[in-house]
Amino acid sequence: MAPQQLEKEERSPAERPFARQLARLERWEKLTYLAFVMPALLLLAVLFVFPIIKFLLISVFDPTFTLDNFVRAFTRPVYLRIFWKTFEISLMTTLGALFLGYPVAYLFANVPTRVRNILLPLVLFPFWTNILVRMYAWMALLGHNGVINQLLVNGNLIGEPLPLLFNRFSVLVGMIHFMLPYMILTLYSVMSGIPNELMQAAASLGSPPWKRFYRIYLPLSMPGVGAGCLLVFILAIAFFVTPALLGSIRETMISQVIEREISEAFNWGFGAALSLILIVITTTLYVIYNRVMSIEKIHGE
């Protein structure tokens, strides 16, 4: 910004004839930079935004204008129940990830860099492991003849294998496992900004550790808690793979219904209506999330 303004101010009367030329040059500059952004924008417009709008519009033009699909989604008890289940599972996932993730993020924020560099791969490694691999591993671990049951039965700790798979428990285990890195990294990015001196000052003034944490650290880490929970909830509410592989019919979530409407029932209108509802929910939450914390700050590092 600054150099350009400077140029304008320092322009002497003798240079006036060039003013128009300069303006044209500036406009040309602007267009050149825009041209760099154009290929990406065009690709997204043609193969992402346009298809999504086209798809979502099927919900109201099926084939002539109708609101039946939305009436169906909001009045049939089956779908209301699925909305509620989706919400419930997402909320439990969020709270579980927060419970497990907060102490680890606290650890990351308070150990020497060297130790952190050793521990960080333990979080990043599962983060970059294919979700199917992770879910397959949980199936192998929790199954009727799975690893945990084999070990327990062979160790004579239990007579009958425990029902660990295809229920609410296994869905939550799989989802919390998937979400934990997101939660930990978001919390850590906020906690690393909390100055150590505050806690030291409180300690030197005689505040006991628990009170120090409760009165100073916890409130200061709240933006991270808010951002982390929102992010996890947004991801959880649109989840598909985990409930499909680790859940039973009772853990059906909204994305699974959309998939079934499209690829089994061929009911595009209703699938589009459910998709629109899902997009409205996630987008609203993202706008809130953006207020709490800019996306770039988290992913850009």
Added chain:
Amino acid sequence: MSNYAAGHSQWEKIKLLVFYLFCSFVFIFLIMPNFIVVPISFSGARFLQFPPKSFSWQWYLNYFNQGEWVRATIVSFEVAILVTFCATLLGSLAAYGLVRGRFGGKAVINSFIISPMVTPILVTAVAIYKIFSDLRLTGTIAGFVLAHTIMALPYVVIVMTANLRGIDIEMEQSARNLGASRLTMLRRILFPLALPGMISSALFAFLISFDELLIAMFISSPTVSTLPKKLWDGIRTEINPTIAAVSTLLILISVVVLVAAGLVRRHFEKRTG
């Protein structure tokens, strides 16, 4: 007094111990699935057995002997390599325009580019499936490359935006002032400076494409499908250790890519001091 202090610190020690135990438990929880899959893939039994009582390569042989798995692997690599190239190129150019350019509506353009990341992937997958059916792009390599490039673009743009913001604009301005054309400046000055960022975004783009499942579920055909799609079909039909062998290979690829990313970062940090 000293007794009280001693008791106090004892209590503190116990609390600290509980804290460390809790964190260790979370780390084990995080990393365990990765480690459970590897031994299963080398099992000599005909079924899932843990710990495996005998060693064998049978599940890997099974994988290599089945044309379908190998074909899917080749498709996945082909697609991921092309996506790496396309997404890194388009994303880096866009990030350059966004960071250095002065024009209005940047926030709008930014959220436009980020949108594939925040839209529920299943909805994206269905929408792309619909348009690809019209364009006859389902079951083609080109279709996969286009769809995965869209998914990888936001990540590249975010990484490259942060990267370019950290590069001093004066280098570019000096080059231009000394008479270098924009193309020469980009090639000779900015490209070497932005290379570390471009390599890490390229690696991320590769993994995003290589791991992508939901779009592949919709746009795959019986002859052209990716490894995650085959894995998905396999997991749903049978729990045999061939899946564990494929999973181990996928874990291996992730490790290689992440280690490469780490090495690249270290190499460039050392060079710039």
